[in-house]
Amino acid sequence: MHPARLLDMLAVAEKAAIASANWIGRGDKTAADQAATTAMRDAFNDLDICGRIVIGEGERDEAPMLFIGEELGLGGEELDIAVDPLEGTNLCAFGKPNALTTVAVAPRGTLLYAPDTYMDKIAAGPACTGVVGIDKAPAENVAAVARTLGKSVEDVVVCILDRPRHQDLIAAVRAAGARIRLIDDGDVFGAIATAVPGTGIDLYLGSGGAPEGVLACTGLKAIGGVFEGRLRFDLDEDGEEKRCRAEQTAEVDLDGVLTMDMLVRSDDAAFVACGVTDGEMVSGVTRADGSIVTECVLMNAADRTVRFVKTCHRGETGAVRFR
Numbered sequence: 001m002h003p004a005r006l007l008d009m010l011a012v013a014e015k016a017a018i019a020s021a022n023w024i025g026r027g028d029k030t031a032a033d034q035a036a037t038t039a040m041r042d043a044f045n046d047l048d049i050c051g052r053i054v055i056g057e058g059e060r061d062e063a064p065m066l067f068i069g070e071e072l073g074l075g076g077e078e079l080d081i082a083v084d085p086l087e088g089t090n091l092c093a094f095g096k097p098n099a100l101t102t103v104a105v106a107p108r109g110t111l112l113y114a115p116d117t118y119m120d121k122i123a124a125g126p127a128c129t130g131v132v133g134i135d136k137a138p139a140e141n142v143a144a145v146a147r148t149l150g151k152s153v154e155d156v157v158v159c160i161l162d163r164p165r166h167q168d169l170i171a172a173v174r175a176a177g178a179r180i181r182l183i184d185d186g187d188v189f190g191a192i193a194t195a196v197p198g199t200g201i202d203l204y205l206g207s208g209g210a211p212e213g214v215l216a217c218t219g220l221k222a223i224g225g226v227f228e229g230r231l232r233f234d235l236d237e238d239g240e241e242k243r244c245r246a247e248q249t250a251e252v253d254l255d256g257v258l259t260m261d262m263l264v265r266s267d268d269a270a271f272v273a274c275g276v277t278d279g280e281m282v283s284g285v286t287r288a289d290g291s292i293v294t295e296c297v298l299m300n301a302a303d304r305t306v307r308f309v310k311t312c313h314r315g316e317t318g319a320v321r322f323r
Contacts, residue, residue, distance in 0.1 A: 001107065001268055002077055006298060008047050009103050010309055013274035014294045016040040016101040018313070020086050020276050021285035025095035032092045036085035036101055036276075041065045041072070044081070049073035054113040055082035055104075055211040068115065069249075078108035082214045088186040091277060098186045098279035103272045104218035110266035112214050112258070114250045115242040118232040119213040119258075123191035123204040125149075126224035134228040134257055138169060138205060139176035145203050146178075153177040159190040159201045165235065166206050173205070188273070189281055191216035195225035199280055207232055217263040219271035222299035223306055229258040264301075271299040282308070291318030 019039035023032035037057060044051055051072040057065065066083055082104040086092055091099035104111065122134045124145060131144040138158075146153045158173050160166055162182040173180055181201060183190055187208040193199035210231060217227045231246070231254055233239030246254055252262055274296040275282035282295040292313040299306050312320050 001079070001105065001270070001302070005049070005077065005079070005105060006270055006300065008049070009105050009270065009272045010274075010296050010298060012040055012043040012047075013101045013103050013272045013296055014311060014313070015043045016085050017274040017276045017285055017294055018292055020092055020099075020101065024092055024099075024277060024284075027093050029089035029093035033086045033089045037065050040083060040085045040101065044072040045074070047073045048076040050075055050078045050108075051081045052079070052108065053083065054080045054111045055116075055214045057085070057116065068113075080106050080108055080111035080113075082111050082211060082218070084188065084209075084211050084215055086276065087188050087212065087215075087273075088276075090185050095277065096184065097277055098183075098189050098281070099276040099284070100186065100188065100273045100279070100281070101276060102188055102215050104215050104264075104269065106218070106264060106266045106269035110264065110269065111218075112250065112252065112263045114210055114231065114252075115246045117210050117239060117242045117246075118207050118235040119210040120207045120230045120232055121187070121191060121204060121213050121216075122226070122228050123194045123216065123220060124202065124226045125195040126226070128226050132203070132226060134230055138172040141203060141205070142173060142176045142178045149202060151202070154179070156202050157181055157200055158203045158205055159183060159193065160204075160206045161185070161187055161190070161208055163206075169206055188212045188216045188219070189279065191227065192219045192223070192225070193280065195220055195223050207235060214263050215271060217260055218269050218301070219273075219299045221260055221264050221267070221269060222271060222301040222304065227260045227263070229263065230256070231258070267301050269301045273297050289319035289321065290315065291320065
């Protein structure tokens with residue numbers, strides 16, 4: 001990809017974050033998500049790209065904007081785009097940490113083209129490559145992580161979405177002796193955090209959105225890590241219909257294990273997250289002295305770099321603070 005695309009994606013994520021930040025703590029997750037989606041789509045359409053949404057808000061009949069297959073931009077470099085305009089809609093609506101706007105981008109034809117359905121996931125840091133797997137029992141994965149990281153099983157922390165469907169998984173992890181960090185939303189953060197020292201998260205397990213799986217996988221490809229997934233149409237009330245659509249577009253075994261290189265088939269891929277609310281990855285949107293400040297993280301698989309970008313959006317009259 002042209003280096004300018006990375007700055008373009010930063011700007012897109014920032015605009016979506018600023019728009020959704022107007023809804024922090026107001027209890028309306030739909031309005032927050034709509035604000036982020038509209039701002040993100042408008043920003044994409046101002047770019048000199050031929051962008052195609054491969055992971056987005058849903059198919060055309062379910063989402064009027066950023067739907068899977070939608071073409072974006074004014075024309076130019078051909079790109080695949082995966083988005084979650086507001087990762088953690090409830091987190092934003094109720095003022096909780098770790099709400100993000102997220103974008104992944106790669107050359108055309110290299111990101112998984114699949115429906116907005118559920119996905120079983122496992123993620124861990126780079127040291128766990130080859131020792132954990134989505135088909136292994138939770139206790140086996142926990143033990144493997146403990147051995148690899150030189151920890152006792154009792155010190156391994158597993159991140160899991162707090163959902164009724166995970167009751168058996170939670171019980172199995174606790175029976176294995178590990179600790180659990182339950183999160184309300186935001187499993188992009190949960191998966192990526194496994195590869196970042198200091199987050200206190202060693203392993204991510206459970207089912208969540210397939211879009212978030214592709215986004216997290218792109219980030220992990222840039223910073224190093226393990227990710228496997230499996231589509232779970234059976235958890236989706238519209239799963240049968242979505243499976244039929246996926247059979248027309250996805251070039252993978254819809255029942256098989258999806259490896260990192262199946263989900264993101266290029267090393268020329270990048271992941272961007274912009275904070276909406278304060279979190280462990282980046283700070284949220286703030287306003288002071290007539291300016292708006294955003295913080296993003298840019299993970300670039302092409303050169304294996306991670307950049308933290310703090311931006312002051314001054315407008316016409318805003319002031320800049322160094323600290």
